[in-house]
Amino acid sequence: NAGVMQNPRHLVRRRGQEARLRCSPMKGHSHVYWYRQLPEEGLKFMVYLQKENIIDESGMPKERFSAEFPKEGPSILRIQQVVRGDSAAYFCASSPWDIDYGYTFGSGTRLTVV
Amino acid sequence: GENVEQHPSTLSVQEGDSAVIKCTYSDSASNYFPWYKQELGKGPQLIIDIRSNVGEKKDQRIAVTLNKTAKHFSLHITETQPEDSAVYFCAAGAGNMLTFGGGTRLMVKP
Numbered sequence: 001n002a003g004v005m006q007n008p009r010h011l012v013r014r015r016g017q018e019a020r021l022r023c024s025p026m027k028g029h030s031h032v033y034w035y036r037q038l039p040e041e042g043l044k045f046m047v048y049l050q051k052e053n054i055i056d057e058s059g060m061p062k063e064r065f066s067a068e069f070p071k072e073g074p075s076i077l078r079i080q081q082v083v084r085g086d087s088a089a090y091f092c093a094s095s096p097w098d099i100d101y102g103y104t105f106g107s108g109t110r111l112t113v114v
Numbered sequence: 115g116e117n118v119e120q121h122p123s124t125l126s127v128q129e130g131d132s133a134v135i136k137c138t139y140s141d142s143a144s145n146y147f148p149w150y151k152q153e154l155g156k157g158p159q160l161i162i163d164i165r166s167n168v169g170e171k172k173d174q175r176i177a178v179t180l181n182k183t184a185k186h187f188s189l190h191i192t193e194t195q196p197e198d199s200a201v202y203f204c205a206a207g208a209g210n211m212l213t214f215g216g217g218t219r220l221m222v223k224p
Contacts, residue, residue, distance in 0.1 A: 004157075031210055042216040043158070043203065056211070091157050099207055100146050100165065105157040 002027075004094050004106035005074075012112045013082045021077040021109045025094030026102070032075040034060075034067060037089045037108075049075060082113045116141040118206050120215025128223050133191045135218045137204035140185065144206040144213075147180060147187045152201045152217075161202075162189070194222045 005024040013019050025032050034046040045059040049069040060067065064082075069075040079086055091108045095101070117140040127133050139147075145166035150158035164171045164178045164187065171178050175194075180187040187206075191198055199222045204215040 006157075033212075043214045045214075048211065095210065097210075099210060099212055103148065103205075103212055104160070105150070107157045 004029075004092060004104050006090075006092055006106035006109050008109060009107065010110050010112070012114060014114055015083060016081050019079040019082050019086070019111055021079075021090050021092075021111070022074040023077070023092035023094075023106060024074040025092075026104055029094035029096050029102070029104075031055075031095045031097070032069050033093045033095075033103075034075075034077050035091045035093070037091060039088075043091065046077070079111075082111075084113050087111055087113045116144055116206055116211070116213040118204060118213045118215040120204050120218055122218060123216065124219045124221070126221045126223065127194050129194060129196060131194055133194050133198070133220055133222075135189045135202055135204070135220070136186060137188070137206070137215050138184075138186045139206040139213075141206070141208075142182075142185065143208050145208045146206070146212075147178070148205050148212070149176075149178060149189050150203045150205065150214075152203065154200075158203055191220075194220075196222050196224050198222050 007022050032049045035043040047060045047067045048056040064080045066078045089108045089110050091105050093105045095103045120137045148163035151161045152158040164180050175192050177190045202218045205212045
């Protein structure tokens with residue numbers, strides 16, 4: 001079991017470029033959650049998705065950020081026109097139908113905007 | 115929605131001492147309470163969890179207690195070691211959602 005796979009591990013983008021972060025959930029997990037973590041801070045919930053559906057995006061900025069979890073392939077967190085303030089670690093977690101049975105994090109993508 | 119408060123935000127102990135981290139939650143419907151350890155540069159890892167039908171759970175040097183009436187739960191680490199130094203997060207939830215506390219940075223001094 002490969003666990004939750006996130007790539008890339010490190011991503012450098014210039015201001016104004018687009019960032020695409022990918023998350024492949026654990027085998028058998030159909031729920032994906034994205035979090036943002038600034039240095040020395042906690043985990044800030046962004047969005048919760050099931051296959052082809054966004055369930056809760058209450059933590060996601062209204063502009064420039066979007067997320068998807070297609071029927072086939074990984075979940076994608078997309079940040080358009082990145083700014084320096086987007087620099088952070090982005091973690092995804094996955095779970096099966098009930099969090100009691102496992103809520104597992106990936107190793108994260110560290111985004112640096114220069 | 116659920117709100118989880120975690121204290122203290124930083125905790126420094128001598129090697130061999132015990133460490134206690136406390137969390138409170140607001141939603142009485144929450145029935146699952148996991149704890150995660152995050153080491154520098156890594157993702158959070160589940161270290162122990164407890165469900166609402168259990169008051170206490172122990173795994174070697176770590177234990178969790180849950181008081182559903184008061185809506186608080188705690189992580190206890192005994193005989194701390196330098197490798198316990200990390201950020202610890204509590205969480206509370208039910209169904210498909212977890213809400214995390216703000217984290218506690220634990221430093222174990224040799």
